[in-house]
Amino acid sequence: MSDAWKGVSRARKCPICQHEDWCGYWTPEDYGGELICCQRDKEKCNMIGSDGQEYVFIGSAKGSGSSIYEERTQYELLRKKKTGMNYSHISKPQKRELKPVDQIVPKNNENCSSIYTYMQNLLILDPAHKAYLHSQGWTDELIEKHHIVSFPEEDSLRVKYHNRYRTRNITRARLADLILQKFGSNSLEGIPGAYLKGEQWTFAGPSGLVFPMYDLDGNTFRLRIRKDFSDIDATVITSGQDRFYYAEGKKYFISMKGVYFVTPGGEKEFLPQKGKYRTLASYYQDSQAATRGILANIYKKGCAAANQCSFYGLPFAKTSSLWYITEGEPKGLFASNALSTPVVTLPGVNSYSLILDDGVLSQMKELGMKMVVVAFDADKLHNERVLSCEKSLADGLKAAGIPVVIANWKEENGKGIDDLLASGGAPQYCIY
Numbered sequence: 558m559s560d561a562w563k564g565v566s567r568a569r570k571c572p573i574c575q576h577e578d579w580c581g582y583w584t585p586e587d588y589g590g591e592l593i594c595c596q597r598d599k600e601k602c603n604m605i606g607s608d609g610q611e612y613v614f615i616g617s618a619k620g621s622g623s624s625i626y627e628e629r630t631q632y633e634l635l636r637k638k639k640t641g642m643n644y645s646h647i648s649k650p651q652k653r654e655l656k657p658v659d660q661i662v663p664k665n666n667e668n669c670s671s672i673y674t675y676m677q678n679l680l681i682l683d684p685a686h687k688a689y690l691h692s693q694g695w696t697d698e699l700i701e702k703h704h705i706v707s708f709p710e711e712d713s714l715r716v717k718y719h720n721r722y723r724t725r726n727i728t729r730a731r732l733a734d735l736i737l738q739k740f741g742s743n744s745l746e747g748i749p750g751a752y753l754k755g756e757q758w759t760f761a762g763p764s765g766l767v768f769p770m771y772d773l774d775g776n777t778f779r780l781r782i783r784k785d786f787s788d789i790d791a792t793v794i795t796s797g798q799d800r801f802y803y804a805e806g807k808k809y810f811i812s813m814k815g816v817y818f819v820t821p822g823g824e825k826e827f828l829p830q831k832g833k834y835r836t837l838a839s840y841y842q843d844s845q846a847a848t849r850g851i852l853a854n855i856y857k858k859g860c861a862a863a864n865q866c867s868f869y870g871l872p873f874a875k876t877s878s879l880w881y882i883t884e885g886e887p888k889g890l891f892a893s894n895a896l897s898t899p900v901v902t903l904p905g906v907n908s909y910s911l912i913l914d915d916g917v918l919s920q921m922k923e924l925g926m927k928m929v930v931v932a933f934d935a936d937k938l939h940n941e942r943v944l945s946c947e948k949s950l951a952d953g954l955k956a957a958g959i960p961v962v963i964a965n966w967k968e969e970n971g972k973g974i975d976d977l978l979a980s981g982g983a984p985q986y987c988i989y
């Protein structure tokens with residue numbers, strides 16, 4: 558075993574902050590197990606990592622304040638040995654400043670909205686996706702109101718496995734062509750998701766369901782994709798309701814929940830995945846360039862989409878003083894419709910500071926917001942991270958002079974506020 562640092566990499570990212578630099582893995586000689594040192598973490602509490610594993614917060618490294626985490630199973634095994642450990646000899650890796658090259662800034666929200674709205678008109682909703690939405694309580698009316706469509710698999714997969722697709726959607730390259738024809742040859746530069754593949758504009762991002770992200774003026778400023786896990790580089794077989802493929806002699810099923818195989822005991826075992834949602838973007842940091850001190854994007858002329866919150870149900874904003882906050886765009890769309898109330902959504906519970914941003918809060922106040930209901934998922938009861946984020950958000954809102962109410966419900970009645978409302982339930986409200 559080595560006492561040295563292994564920096565995180567593209568192949569093995571930091572499970573805490575999901576970045577591929579600055580953080581590290583570390584196997585102290587006197588410890589007998591691997592620890593993770595995250596240099597960006599601010600939560601400092603137990604969490605589910607981006608690899609799906611559970612991580613226990615061990616402590617902060619002396620001097621640097623970096624967070625030390627340990628995978629739960631290993632932690633349980635080594636708990637006894639751990640007593641008396643100190644982390645004073647952890648050296649802090651140096652953060653390297655990279656020189657940005659060819660960074661494309663996203664166009665303004667109005668511009669993005671014209672393009673994305675046109676995209677929604679060009680794409681169709683695959684029947685399987687429609688069936689999924691129906692199963693989640695979505696009506697056709699709600700689907701049409703927000704132009705929920707399907708984002709097709711990468712064109713290269715369609716070419717390679719030409720028999721596997723049933724989608725009537727156009728290809729990504731065709732989608733880009735039609736946009737360029739309507740909006741001009743320069744229209745896709747600065748639209749997150751679009752990039753140049755050779756000389757041809759096309760789109761990056763996973764296949765799946767497309768949900769609009771609205772800003773406070775109602776612009777569809779970004780698109781959020783709920784992955785359908787269909788963009789697998791293998792021959793996919795469809796048989797009745799089942800979709801599956803073979804890899805290394807094993808049969809894998811594709812579902813909206815993820816890719817799984819069935820154990821000999823008959824249990825579904827899901828492959829680890831990094832979240833179900835992505836904001837459509839065409840940015841991936843070039844790790845080769847980073848070793849030369851350069852910050853570059855592997856997608857030519859592509860651009861990033863920063864984490865931002867979305868605002869749903871805004872026609873009601875002028876008359877409603879009560880606003881909900883939840884995590885996840887489909888929840889916001891669904892709940893704002895069911896409650897006839899504005900709902901602000903965070904892309905993830907960790908990003909609550911997006912709402913506490915002074916500009917966002919004062920704009921919400923201008924639109925009539927006087928009180929906030931925080932409605933995070935019911936799993937907060939056993940997910941310390943969700944609970945800790947809920948507290949930080951509520952404290953921040955209170956500090957800004959906004960009364961806060963917490964919505965609670967039993968997990969058996971639905972995980973998210975959308976599930977709860979779809980099943981006819983209502984939360985219990987608790988003044989914070």
Ligand SMILES: [Zn+2]
Nearest residue numbers: 571574580595
């Ligand atoms: Zn990290």
